[in-house]
Amino acid sequence: EIVMTQSPATLSVSPGERATLFCRASQSISSNLGWYQQKPGQAPRLLIYGASTRATGIPARFSGSGSGTEFTLTISSLQSEDFAVYYCQQYHNWPPWTFGQGTKVEIK
């Protein structure tokens, strides 16, 4: 099973600032990675797949990069609605598809 490790666990950012979230895979997953945003009481929302392709309707301030074992989600200028928990998910080697433990982006 591929283990996904996200860092940091919590990221404190001021509105308008840039946020950078990291996800590391325990072995190479090529570009088979997705990112999700989850707000309290809601289902996760797909942001990125293929490591860098934005899902339908996702604003351009969200961008993903990386391949192999190291990946990054960048939010270029944080809006109030972006404060949430973010998860990465690999789909390279399965079963099972596995998620990271999440990074909480909170208001500084």
Added chain:
Amino acid sequence: QVQLQESGPGLVKPSETLSLTCTVSGGSISNYYWSWIRQPPGKGLEWIGYIYYTGSTNYNPSLKSRVTISVDTSKNQFSLKLRSVTAADTAVYHCARVITDAAHVFDIWGQGTMVTVSS
């Protein structure tokens, strides 16, 4: 637009079977993979398994011995059965659609249903 809605009991006794159904509305269940994913309170996401509309399945090895996912295309529904539940199975259970066969990520999710395992 496609929407998913989970339904089923919110309370299940230990050792019994958890049964949930996901109803797909606004589109056809055909030509897609459909998954169940759970999230224990305050914790992260765990993929349970998927079913293709044809009925082929794949499960998380950690749950495989206790899980069955089935599909009813006539009702545009798919279902989850998890046997011999314990308190560790207490979670919000989501159904979700896999975006494509080439990218196994989940683009549409149900709101989730909380299932508590307790006597």
